[in-house]
Amino acid sequence: MRPNTATDVMSCPAARESNEDCRSYCYKVVKPLLQYFRISAEKNDQFEKLQQQEAKIKSLESKANANKEALSNCSEDKLKAEKKTLKLQTKITELQKKLAEQKEALKKSDKLKDSLMNEKDKHIAQIEEQMNCMEHENKLLKDELTKQKDRAEATSCLPFGNSSDIQTLHLPGVNAFQVPCDSKFAGNGWVVIQRRVDGSVNFNQTLEEYRN
Known part of the structure; x- marks a missing residue:
């Protein structure tokens, strides 16, 4: 708002008696303008600061959203990794169980094999003993047959x-x-x-x- 300069010009000669009074009057007239400019400058400065803060807030919000999204993706990846790890651990447990069963079966098979080998050796020994007895009996029969033949042709x-x-x-x-x-x-x-x-x-x- 500009001051009424015509009135001021007309009033100023009336107050020329004292330069000090004129300066005081002018200051009173200019003071509102100075206050206006100061307040406007402060408002502009505050507005610029507010805009900077808003921009900073938007930047921080953008970063926060990006971090939140990254964290969400990381959580999903972590969850997937945990599920995969659990699946692998389950498979490892199953394989370990199968391996233990195979070891036990192999152990039983070895015991059975040893038992069969012992039984086979025992059976072979019995057969060898029977063969020895049969060979001895056969020899006796041959000797007796020879004797009978010799006696028949004596x-x-x-x-x-x-x-x-x-x-x-x-x-x-x-x-x-x-x-x-x-x-x-x-x-x-x-x-x-x-x-x-x-x-x-x-x-x-x-x-x-x-x-x-």
């Missing part, structure tokens, strides 16, 4: 050992005949020929009757 009492019974001999050119092989009188393999001297002994009897 040409003397020797194949009959310490026999004291009537045995059959086979000699070339003659039919088979029976003889007493009495080892008690002459030993093994000898034929005892009885000769009647005075006719007191009847030879028309069995060997058992003759011996008695």
Whole structure:
């Protein structure tokens, strides 16, 4: 608001009696303008500061929103990572359980294998023992068969050992005949020929009757 300069010009000559009064009057007139300019300058300064603060607040809000979004993304990533870690841990636990089961199964398999090996060794030992017995029996049978064959084709009492019974001999050119092989009188393999001297002994009897 500008002052009324015409009135001031007219009033000023009336007050020229004292320069001091004029200066005082002028100051009173200019003072509101000075206050207006000072207040306007302060308001402008405050407005600029307010704008700066608003800009700073907007910048901080923008940064806060960015940080909030980043934190949200970080939380989501962290949650995903935790879920993935939990899933991996579950899988690891399952694998460890399977590994323990396989180890236990392998341990049982080793025990079963050892048991089967022991059983097999025992069975083999039994079979070997049976084979040895069978070989021994077979040898005895072969020996007995050889003896029987020798006796069946005997040409003397020797194949009959310490026999004291009537045995059959086979000699070339003659039919088979029976003889007493009495080892008690002459030993093994000898034929005892009885000769009647005075006719007191009847030879028309069995060997058992003759011996008695």
